[in-house]
Amino acid sequence: MNTRDDLLRKAIACYEKAGQIEDVCRCLQALGEYVEAAERYEQNNEPWQAAWMYAEGAHLFYRARYLVRETPVLDLADELSHDLILARCDAQIGSKSQAGLTISKVIGHFPQLPLIHRQRIEEWAVKVAQHLGRFDLVATTYAIAYTTGTPESEIRWEAWALSTLGDATGVPTTPSVEPDIPFEFETVTVNRQGEIIQRRRLQAKQRIERLNDEVTLEMVFMKGGTFMMGSPEDEEGREFGFEGSESPQHQVTIKPFYMSKYPITQAQWIAVMGDNPSHFKGDNRPVENVSWHSCVEFCKRLFEKTGKAYRLPSESEWEYACRAGTTTPFCFGETITTDLANYYGDFSYASEPKGVSRGETTDVGSFPPNAFGLYDMHGNVLEWCADLWHENYDGAPTDGSAWLEKKSDKGTLDYLINCSKTCFRSLRGGYIGVVSNNCRAAFRFRFSSDIHLFNRGFRGCSDLD
Structure with missing residues (x-):
């Protein structure tokens, strides 16, 4: 009988043949092979994902900081990624108060952030806030993500509230949709x-x-x-x-x-x-x-x-x-x-x-x-x-x-x-x-x-x- 790890290895081989590097990295992350996942992201010219993996998964904070310093910031998504990776490092080995301020700054820019990047930035901000033990920032991040139309953010918000607080009171539910009228x-x-x-x-x-x-x-x-x-x-x-x-x-x-x-x-x-x-x-x-x-x-x-x-x-x-x-x-x-x-x-x-x-x-x-x-x-x-x-x-x-x-x-x-x-x-x-x-x-x-x-x-x- 195939074990979970065996199935993940087979999936990696299939994704490799198909050139689906994102899915390869996802499977490596599930296996706990964070360094290899980060290196694959680097090879695929995705430095922000690589730096985040070094910090969040492998706890190689020095390597994450180095990669962040070497990567040019070209747009708002890059800047927020840059800030959150450094905040993740600060949450572990630096200034926790500075990391909290960074999250507040990041979520303030959610309305200007292209939709394609919002879920990833939301996920990273929540992770940093959780490492800081700042439930208030977790809830605020989800709330801002929800109000700016980030897909399914209210579902993730409710799941976090139930698993962490045991109560999802106050978390908005998906509103009922009135049928379109011709x-x-x-x-x-x-x-x-x-x-x-x-x-x-x-x-x-x-x-x-x-x-x-x-x-x-x-x-x-x-x-x-x-x-x-x-x-x-x-x-x-x-x-x-x-x-x-x-x-x-x-x-x-x-x-x-x-x-x-x-x-x-x-x-x-x-x-x-x-x-x-x-x-x-x-x-x-x-x-x-x-x-x-x-x-x-x-x-x-x-x-x-x-x-x-x-x-x-x-x-x-x-x-x-x-x-x-x-x-x-x-x-x-x-x-x-x-x-x-x-x-x-x-x-x-x-x-x-x-x-x-x-x-x-x-x-x-x-x-x-x-x-x-x-x-x-x-x-x-x-x-x-x-x-x-x-x-x-x-x-x-x-x-x-x-x-x-x-x-x-x-x-x-x-x-x-x-x-x-x-x-x-x-x-x-x-x-x-x-x-x-x-x-x-x-x-x-x-x-x-x-x-x-x-x-x-x-x-x-x-x-x-």
């Missing part, structure tokens, strides 16, 4: 003269979140897919934007997610935040005069209210949702008119007649939706996105995630930390005071994250439950 709508396509040449009856699905007895939030399901982000060099109107900001065009694959059907309204803002900062008042008008930071705070409070994690869209999610399967400058076709959106209509984009300039926001849903069932994607208010501003798309993510890293003379992470309060963030969609050129699906705008003006609003997004 809805029908009509969208249109126009030619260069702005004439409607096609009308289509379509159907999409939405989830309805009740904010209070009178106010709901409709979240439309985006099925995900692949699209070309940015604009071709010959697209009309791109010269009115920041030079080169819509280039290079590149393929992006978007995972399924939910996006609010309309920009967040003043009624929805009041239901969550309690005040109304808007210049143009009206319950069903988009909330505006909000900074990027206040929009992020709205999403946090919405989680507290509903038990579901909400966030700002990434730029790529926003453009994917706006285009709704089109490759034209606007989701309605080759041009746009003021019968389709609220913008400064005194100038034409293509061959359409000039339109009106309303000079104020309009109720959301006053114009036709796009083919995904989303309203007001062009005009009315600019919409904040999660991303840091980048001058162009060189090096941009291709997986739909927000671009949260930016190099500066002082180094990538220094920029991230110092811009946590104020930095340029991206906005999309155009607004009432700009011409149609600046309402195109590819158009990008930037502004300081702490500034609030009458033309800035946002939409909420959430990942699949």
Whole structure:
């Protein structure tokens, strides 16, 4: 009869043939062969995993420290890995108080950390906190991981609470998911003269979140897919934007997610935040005069209210949702008119007649939706996105995630930390005071994250439950 170790050895041989080094290392770790696992990680050019294995598994803290010193820090995930490995060493042979401070710093950056790295960073932070005997930091780590949408963090939190404390009271459970409700709508396509040449009856699905007895939030399901982000060099109107900001065009694959059907309204803002900062008042008008930071705070409070994690869209999610399967400058076709959106209509984009300039926001849903069932994607208010501003798309993510890293003379992470309060963030969609050129699906705008003006609003997004 094969023993557990025999089975693990056979698994290692199979994984070796398949070139699955991660699984090889996992089996070596299960066998207690931590040094060999760490060396395999090094050979596979995964220095952070190797250094962690030297520290956590083999207790070769000097070797872990050496590897950390020799490994360049390129992004936020690297910086947090660097800090946690040194904290693990400190927990054993250094300053325990410093290790505790490191955990607090690390979990404070969870919202900016790409989702792909969160579970690993959560696991390492929990391990260090456990070595310190700091149950408060363990619970805080799980809580932050959960509120930022780290997959299955509440399950790990509950398991830890039951095994360590004997009680999981207060640990959130996975909220029940209301079934998506189908809805029908009509969208249109126009030619260069702005004439409607096609009308289509379509159907999409939405989830309805009740904010209070009178106010709901409709979240439309985006099925995900692949699209070309940015604009071709010959697209009309791109010269009115920041030079080169819509280039290079590149393929992006978007995972399924939910996006609010309309920009967040003043009624929805009041239901969550309690005040109304808007210049143009009206319950069903988009909330505006909000900074990027206040929009992020709205999403946090919405989680507290509903038990579901909400966030700002990434730029790529926003453009994917706006285009709704089109490759034209606007989701309605080759041009746009003021019968389709609220913008400064005194100038034409293509061959359409000039339109009106309303000079104020309009109720959301006053114009036709796009083919995904989303309203007001062009005009009315600019919409904040999660991303840091980048001058162009060189090096941009291709997986739909927000671009949260930016190099500066002082180094990538220094920029991230110092811009946590104020930095340029991206906005999309155009607004009432700009011409149609600046309402195109590819158009990008930037502004300081702490500034609030009458033309800035946002939409909420959430990942699949």
